[in-house]
Amino acid sequence: xxxxxxxxxxxxxxxxxxxxxxxxxxxxxxxxxxxxxxxxxxxxxxxxxxxxxxxxxxxxxxxxxxxxxxxxxxxxxxxxxxxxxxxxxxxxxxxxxxxxxxxxxxxxxxxxxxxxxxxxxxxxxxxxxxxxxxxxxxxxxxxxxxxxxxxxxxxxxxxxxxxxxxxxxxxxxxxxxxxxxxxxxxxxxxxxxxxxxxxxxxxxxxxxxxxxxxxxxxxxxxxxxxxxxxxxxxxxxxxxxxxxxxxxxxxxxxxxxxxxxxxxxxxxxxxxxxxxxxxxxxxxxxxxxxxxxxxxxxxxxxxxxxxxxx
Numbered sequence: 082x083x084x085x086x087x088x089x090x091x092x093x094x095x096x097x098x099x100x101x102x103x104x105x106x107x108x109x110x111x112x113x114x115x116x117x118x119x120x121x122x123x124x125x126x127x128x129x130x131x132x133x134x135x136x137x138x139x140x141x142x143x144x145x146x147x148x149x150x151x152x153x154x155x156x157x158x159x160x161x162x163x164x165x166x167x168x169x170x171x172x173x174x175x176x177x178x179x180x181x182x183x184x185x186x187x188x189x190x191x192x193x194x195x196x197x198x199x200x201x202x203x204x205x206x207x208x209x210x211x212x213x214x215x216x217x218x219x220x221x222x223x224x225x226x227x228x229x230x231x232x233x234x235x236x237x238x239x240x241x242x243x244x245x246x247x248x249x250x251x252x253x254x255x256x257x258x259x260x261x262x263x264x265x266x267x268x269x270x271x272x273x274x275x276x277x278x279x280x281x282x283x284x285x286x287x288x289x290x291x292x293x294x295x296x297x298x299x300x301x302x303x304x305x306x307x308x309x310x311x312x313x314x315x316x317x318x319x320x321x322x323x324x325x326x327x328x329x330x331x332x333x334x335x336x337x338x339x340x341x342x343x344x345x346x347x348x349x350x351x352x353x354x355x356x357x358x359x360x361x362x363x364x365x366x367x368x369x370x371x372x373x374x375x376x377x378x379x380x381x382x383x384x385x386x387x388x389x390x391x
Contacts (some may be wrong), residue, residue, distance in 0.1 A: 082265055085160040085180070087111035089127045092246060093166035095254040096187060097132060100164070103258060107138055109158050113169050114142045146176050155179055162264070165219060166253065177219055182264060184219040186226070187253040189246075190282065191215060191233055193274040196224035197282035201249065202242045204282075205307035208299075211235050212245070214253040216260045218271060227271030230260045239329070241309040287312040294339035294388050298330035298356035313364075316340075316387045323387065326370050327362040340388035344381060349373040351387055 084107050086097055100107050110133035118125035126134075133140045143151040156179050163184035165172070177184045190200035192215040197203075204212040213233035218226040232252055236245060263269045290312045292301055305314040305328040314325045335343060335352045343350040343357065350357040364370045377384070 082106065082161045082182075082261070083108050083159060084162050084164055085109045085111060085155065085158055086129075086164050086166075087168040087170075088129045088164075088166040089113045089169050090167050091128050092189065092250045092253070093129050093168075094132060095250045096164070096166050096257050097129060099254040099258050101136060105261070108160065109139045109141060111141050111143070111155075111168065114144060143170075145170060146173055152176060152179075162261075163219075164257070172219060174221060177221075185229065185260075185264070186217050186219050186224075187257055188215045188217060188224055189249045189253065191231055192217060192224060192228055193276070193279040195280055195282040198284040200282040201246050202282070202285055202307045203280075204236060205240070205242055205245065206303050208303055209236060212249070214249055214256050216256050225274060227273050229264065229269045229271060230256055232256045239306070241306045241327075243310040285312065290314050292316045292325065292388065294351055294358070295354045298353040298358045301353055301358045302328055302330040317389055318384070318387050320389075321366055324364040324370075325360055325362070326364060327360075329359045329361060331357050331359050333357040338386075340386050342384050342386060344377060344384065347374040347377065349377055349384075 082105060084100065084105050086100065086107050088097060089112050097107070110129060112127045112129045112133070115124045115126050117123065130140050141154065146152055152175055155176060160180045162182040163180045165184055165186045172184065188200065190204065191213045195203050201212070211233050213231055215228050216230040217228045220226040232255065234248060234252060260269060285308070290304070290308045292304060292314055294301070305325050308314045309326055316323050316325065331350070333350065333356060335341065335357065337352045339352050339354055341352040343352065349360045351360060360373050362370055362372060363376050
């Protein structure tokens with residue numbers, strides 16, 4: 082089975098590695114064009130491109146599939162199957178229809194829940210007890226194609242979006258390898274998604290990471306977990322941005338306004354609309370991530386309130 086693999090970020094690496102470890106003929110890789118990255122804005126290749134080049138696989142990086150040339154280049158590869166994992170380009174119907182077995186996608190949710198750009202973060206933000214991956218046929222509507230195979234995992238009570246991302250990438254690889262021989266034999270029955278159960282995982286915006294201490298502590302804890310490692314939950318203190326990398330909701334009542342700080346034996350709690358948010362790992366501008374204990378050792382004096390206008 083000749084496979085063209087289209088992917089860009091780290092999430093796509095385990096599935097590609099699993100294909101290369103098997104007996105599949107990955108004849109070409111499609112990935113996003115190199116983009117400026119880092120403080121120096123140096124052109125940087127995607128993780129998938131780096132892996133492909135290390136294995137000697139041809140790499141294609143079209144800006145889009147709007148041109149006849151881009152479509153014909155893919156058609157000339159004569160793939161039996163197109164596998165798409167977080168590629169980042171819209172595929173027109175002519176591209177989807179090139180391989181005889183069609184185009185399939187690994188989506189990081191249990192569809193139809195969390196269609197869209199940020200399924201991992203939204204699952205944590207909403208307090209979902211579980212999530213998973215769905216192998217699906219690609220159609221023109223975003224993440225709306227028939228489902229071929231699902232695998233689920235529980236979301237850890239302290240798990241961050243970054244940690245869940247890594248587990249789902251490995252799960253996606255496992256699901257892909259399980260599905261391919263069945264797909265080749267025609268043994269996978271596509272199941273249409275129930276449109277009445279659709280939820281949308283909207284793109285994450287940096288403004289969402291600002292903590293509002295009038296909200297319940299559990300909601301704020303999920304915000305911290307869901308936005309780690311990006312864009313990172315934040316508040317303000319003494320006119321500066323204070324990033325919160327880890328925090329835990331705890332029970333407690335305090336006769337103080339939301340945002341007020343309660344300092345214990347090495348603990349830093351913030352009053353919220355319901356309960357207390359215990360800050361565990363923090364970062365000031367230009368500084369390193371440090372524990373709450375280390376932060377208090379340096380800054381406990383005058384630490385009365387967080388969330389004041391910057």
